[in-house]
Amino acid sequence: MNWLIPVIGAAFVVAFLPMMFANEHSSLARVTVYWPNKSSGANAAWNGQRLREGHCAVDPKEIPYGSKIIFQGGECVAVDTGPAIVNRKAARACGRTPAECNAIVIDRFFNTKEKALASAEANPHFMMIRVRTPDATPSSSGVRGTF
Numbered sequence: 563m564n565w566l567i568p569v570i571g572a573a574f575v576v577a578f579l580p581m582m583f584a585n586e587h588s589s590l591a592r593v594t595v596y597w598p599n600k601s602s603g604a605n606a607a608w609n610g611q612r613l614r615e616g617h618c619a620v621d622p623k624e625i626p627y628g629s630k631i632i633f634q635g636g637e638c639v640a641v642d643t644g645p646a647i648v649n650r651k652a653a654r655a656c657g658r659t660p661a662e663c664n665a666i667v668i669d670r671f672f673n674t675k676e677k678a679l680a681s682a683e684a685n686p687h688f689m690m691i692r693v694r695t696p697d698a699t700p701s702s703s704g705v706r707g708t709f
Contacts, residue, residue: 585695589624590665592653592688593633595678597671606642615677617641619669621648628696631668634689635681638670653688662688 596619598604604613608627618631619642625631629640646652647667657663665688672678 585697586692588690588692590661590688591668591691592665593685594652594667594669595672595682596669597673597675597678608643611641613642613671615671615673617671619643619647619671621666624666625693626695630694632692632694635685642671644669656687
């Protein structure tokens with residue numbers, strides 16, 4: 563009978579652990595950069611929010627606005643989108659494997675061209691990212707602290 567409690571506990575964890583992390587997932591992404599210029603302004607296209615460093619453009623069908631994207635070298639918040647992001651142009655153009663060609667695209671915003679290009683040069687084009695959706699709070703997702 564002493565073995566019954568650990569078995570029930572393990573079954574509970576296996577049954578409910580996926581739900582605890584349902585609002586957080588990992589994905590392969592092609593990470594690109596942009597800055598204010600003639601083709602992309604200083605405001606997000608979909609809602610007019612003022613862009614700042616730490617913001618990024620995503621496909622909102624893949625990553626909801628307001629999600630936190632955690633990746634090698636930093637994190638950003640999804641606030642913008644664009645047609646090249648949605649059709650994954652950057653991933654399809656430079657992907658060498660099927661996984662890279664099908665990767666989602668994250669376009670990080672920088673205040674200056676110099677900062678954007680320095681970041682693009684310092685980081686790999688493809689990397690694993692973690693996405694935490696807006697409703698994935700530490701109390702609801704079971705996640706504590708930062709990554």
